[in-house]
Amino acid sequence: MGYFDSLTTSSFKTTEDGRKLFFPWGTVGRGYIVPTEDEYQKLRRTVKIYLMASFPIIILATQFRMLVGIVVIMIDLIPYSLWAYAKSRQMTEAKEKLTLKENTSNMAREQSWIGLWLLELGAIGFVLAGIFIIIKDPKNWMIALASILFFGLAAVVFGKMITDKKRQSTSV
Secondary structure: OOHHHHHHHOOEEEOOOOOEEEOOOHHHOOOEEOOOHHHHHHHHHHHHHHHHHHHHHHHHHOOOOHHHHHHHHHHHHHHHHHHHHHHHHOOEEOOOOOOHHHHHHHHHHHOOHHHHHHHHHHHHHHHHHHHHHHHHOHHHHHHHHHHHHHHHHHHHHHHHHHHHHHHHHHHO
16 A cells, blocks of 8 residues: 555544444544445545645645745645535444544554655654754754654654554564
């Protein structure tokens, strides 16, 4: 599986009894029972397409001033928000929650070893770039600090996913 399959997985959970649940906002929102396998596949496909279409928009938005970037990202979220709201109204709310541990474990399972290591190394690279900016250009300390904090957290999450994937592969 690839990067976008892994991201898509963060919106879904399969319960022990085999029910499929949809979490439009991942770990921070409610889950909904997906009524059929066909509907589950349609939801996954739509979420994946949205993520793939949004990725270049979000990358482009980071090239503008912060306020413009935030506005572009907020506008990008409108279609998904409306779609997720409409879909969730058609489903029954689930009692189960999607924990961060389940989410990272599921994403790790979907991601390749190479993909996880590239994400980890990339995150570490951006942390080092932030440190380099602080040393070479201290007046841009806010950008540097944002890079260090965001990508430092990402490095921790990717490291956890690598650990989860290793545990999954040894328990099989």
